[in-house]
Amino acid sequence: MALNRIELLTLLAILRLGEKAYGVTIYEEIQRIAGSDVSMAGVYSAIDRLERRGLVHAWRSEPRPERGGRARRHYGLTAPGRDLVKQERELSMKMWRGLVLNPGERRR
Amino acid sequence: MKPPTLSRLLLGWLAPRNLRETLLDDLDEMFAAKVEQEGPRAARAWYRRQARSGLASLVTMRARTAGSTGSAPAVSAPASGFGFDSLIRDTRYALRMLRRAPAFTAAAVLTVALGVGATTTVFSVVYGLLVKPLPYPAADRLVMVWQDMRARGGPATEWATPGNFVDWQADTSLFSSMASIRGWRPTLTGMGDPESFTGELVTQRYFEVLGIRPAIGRTFTANEMLPTGPRVVILSDAIWRRRFGGDPGVLGRRVVLGSEPHEIVGVMPAGFRPVIINDADLWRPDRLNLANPSRGAVVLRVIARLPSGLAMEQAAVAARTLGQKLETQYPQTNTSVAINVVSLQEQTVGEARPGLLVLLGAVVVVLLIGCVNIANLLLARASSRSREIAVRTALGAARGRVMRQLLTESLVLAGIGGVLGVVLSYWGVKGLVRIAPAGAPRLAEVGIDPAVIMFAAAVTGLAGVLFGLAPALHMAREHLALALKASGRGTAGVVGRQTRRVLIVAEVAVALVLLVGGGLLLRTFVQLQRVDLGFDPSNVLVGAVLPPPAKYRTPEDRTVFYDQVLERAAALPGVKTAAIASVIPLAGGGDSDMSFTIEGAPPPRSPEESSATWYRLVSASYLETFGVPLRRGRNFAAREAEPVVLINETMARRHFAGKDAVGGRMRFSDDGPWFRIVGIAGDVKGQGARAELRGQTYIPYWQLPEPGVAIALKTHGDPEVLSAPLRHAVREIDPDMPVSNVATMSSLVADSIEEPRFLALLVGIFAALALLLAAIGIYGVLSYAVSQRTAEIGVRLALGAGGRDVFSLIVTDGLKLTLIGVAIGVVTSILVAPALSTLLFEVQPIDPVTFVAVVGMILAVAICAAVIPARRGMRVDPLTALRTE
DSSP, X not given: OOOXXXXXXXXXXXXXXXXXXXXXXXXXXXXXHTOOOOOHHHHHHHHHHHHHTTSEEEEEOOOOSSTTOOOOEEEEEOHHHXXXXXXXXXXXXXXXXXXXXXXXXXXX | OOOOHHHHHHHHHHSOHHHHHHHHHHHHHHHHHHHHHHOHHHXXXXXXXXXXXXXXXXXXXXXXXXXXXXXXXXXXXXXXTTSHHHHHHHHHHHHHHXXXXXHHHHHHHHHHHHHHHHHHHHHHXXXXXXXXXXXXXXXXXXXXXXXXXXXXXXXXXXXXXXXXXXXXXXXXXXXXXXXXXXXXXXXXESSSSOEEOOEEEEOTXXXXXXXXXXXXXOOOOTGGGSTTSOOEEEEOHHHHHHHHTTOGGGTTOEEEETTEEEEEEEEOOTTOOOSSXXXXXXXXXXXXXXXXXXXXXXXXXXXXXXXXXXXXXXXXXXXXXXXHHHHHHOHHHHTTOEEEEEEHHHHHHGGGHHHHHHHHHHHHHHHHHHHHHHHHHHHHHHHHHHHHHHHHHHTTOOHXXXXXXXXXXXXXXXXXXXXXXHHHHHHXXXXXXXXXXXXXXXXXXXXXXXXXXXXXXXXXXXXXXXXXXXXXXXXXXXXXXXXXXXXXXXXXGGTTHHHHHHHHHHHHHHHHXXXXXXXXXXXXXXXXXXXXXXXXXXXXXXXXXXXXXXXXXXXXXXXXXXXXXXXXXXXXXXXXXXXXXXXXXTSSOOOEEEEEEETTSOOOSSGXXXXXXXXXXXXXXXXXXXXXXXXXXXXXXXXXXXXXXXXXXXXXXXXXXXXXXXXXXXXXXXXXXXXXXXXXXXXXXXXXXXXXXXXXXXXXXXXXXXXXXXXXXXXXXXXGGGHHHHHHHHHHHOTTOOOEEEEEXXXXXXXXXXXXXXXXXXXXXXXXXXXXXXXXXXXXXXXXXXXXXXXXXXXXXXXXXXHHXXXXXXXXXXXXXXXXXXXXXXXXXXXXXXXXXXXXXXXXXXXXXXXHHHHHHHHHHHHHHHHHXXXXXXXOOHHHHHHHO
């Protein structure tokens, strides 16, 4: 089953963030790079789907050092998650190879 | 700084439990950061946006979560009884239950859809006409101002004299701005085919009063208002697009209107709705001589804007004071003339109100009866489900939890029906607007807008609770042990049996009230059709010609023109007689009135006593063409030079009591010529069947030629076929002269009773629907009773009862319910019917004929509905029946 756009963006954001990946940072990463206007709930909805499909796993951080600080829910890619990203990348590159959007571009 | 409470609560409520804290924590963290960077206002807006755009994601996520648990809700009832999870589960469970009973679901959904659809349709009209403000800024401060002539025996809303208009306008504490309006019927020439338009002659502050400016160009200047001012015109958006191709360069162009060139100075915006003359497309300055205004003729309709802060009641008081002041200032003209201030909304739609409210009432009744039927269906189903419920209760489902599950089912049912209903009402509104009486106000503004949708949602929710409550209460009360012990059939019949019978009685009663209303309105319509209007509308074609005063300047010019029209029209093949008249019966235009004095009668002691008559300029052929009988005396001779008139019977009776009017003389001003009365014509109800008769004078057109008359042709065959030859004949006399408003007299007669017809038709439809639903209800209850009593019937048959006995047992049962309902319905109708009296004509609200007919009809329908189950009961085979027991 293919990933939809927001799921793919979330997956890539988690990969890019590594250890630092949790709700806020994932949301900001998508916002910063893709510039698309997603909602926090939309991000969590995507994470929820990814988690159900076993592509993402969650872990709890230590409680934050501040007063009343709670543990954060962090995310990372599972092995199947990494495989899927790789596949997506290869598929995408294959599809792009040799493709010219603007015929004038090549000679320039 | 805290995030917006509501948004946070909503997000928390919708989020799945395992994610709730994480999501809210994250959002709080980002919110705090946003407050730092962008300030609290932007942060709160961002948070609300998050809540709004996240809704859909959360709901679908929850639906997924709920789906994965997959168990029946009653068993796995979570501790938090009102959470979103259980709502989703209840809904899914309800959908499953409804899918399992497709026939029931279809019947119920269809009933709700029809009920909500009809109710929403009627409400959208009621809302668009009566509730929604008129499309002007601060429309609640717009009023119409009339001369109140009631103290003189005249109308409460008489037009105003220019003199009074000037004096009213000067009182700026009462009216912050004021304008007058007169009708204008110019013909556009010099641009292809001549076309006649409807327009308004307005004073300078017309656009200011309404608060709407031209989309392009400007309004009129003070200079253009002077009698000698330049000729200018403002176009409607429709005309601008149709005749000028929407060209913005149209400003400054000259167009010939009524034979005079006018410079286009503005174009009104597309949505602009003219006031008073609804189909007006052109506006030009009314170049009244306001420096020395006339105080005699009532020619102006006046609109005004009240200052903000002045309530209608205060305005009425101030108007009374102003009226009294003007009475003392101008005793000659203003004695007993008060000022009547009416809100524009009331003026526009006030007349439609009673009819619309009756319609809304009728349609709500239909919806209620529909709900009763669904409640009955649900109760019947409740019997077959009592075991399921009992099992769930036994497994630990709380009573409230079960009730909620059942209510959710009804609400889901109502919701599906409601959505369908709104879709139906979309077509309903279109259909209703199409069949509505022509000229009904504001119809273009009627549609499905957010307020209407909200209404539909509320009605749907109420309906769901209404028909869901009875079964839910019953089920919750069911005795657990009994239901479990009994075979599915035995006790089940007890569930809501009494309730179902009470519901049927109520249904019959309500349907009867509605039928009585429909019957009374139908009788009114029939009575209106029977009224003798005093003329013969068959085979008469009418049309209007409006010779522009700029081209036909003198009375002689116009007389010559009318003579020619008459001569040509009479010569057309197929025409029996041709006539011209300043006003045609039922054509919408009112007669003008003039005060008069009768020779030899004592002069009026006070202005109140001076009499007024409608007058109409006609050709000698008028009476023959319209089939108006000549009661006494003679008709005019053609081109009779001596001043002569005909009067109607009412006039003769009122002003020549006991004397012979024929031979008497009257005049219309103190120094005018005396007119000799040569004959008396029959009374004509020219304003419609309901209007009161007034004194009418017919004056030969060549003695007082006014601009603008109607032509009428009495034909041998179908009058319609003469419309083209008539246009052609007029065009031959003056190529720039169109014939407008061509219609047959019979269609004008039909139009005049269009409104009562429309009302009777719709209420009739709703009443028939109510009757049908009631019949279905009776049928349903009885056939259910038969199936429940199969064993009992079997015993009776086995003990020697005949099929006939069983038959009458069941029919009697149905009739008993019906008769109780009829009794309640008749009493209710007697109490309610008088509310209709303003809509009725020559029918008493408590009309025995209607009541007897309606009761007879209900009984007949009830018997029919009872016969089918009764026959089934008759055919019960005692052996089979007893064996199943």
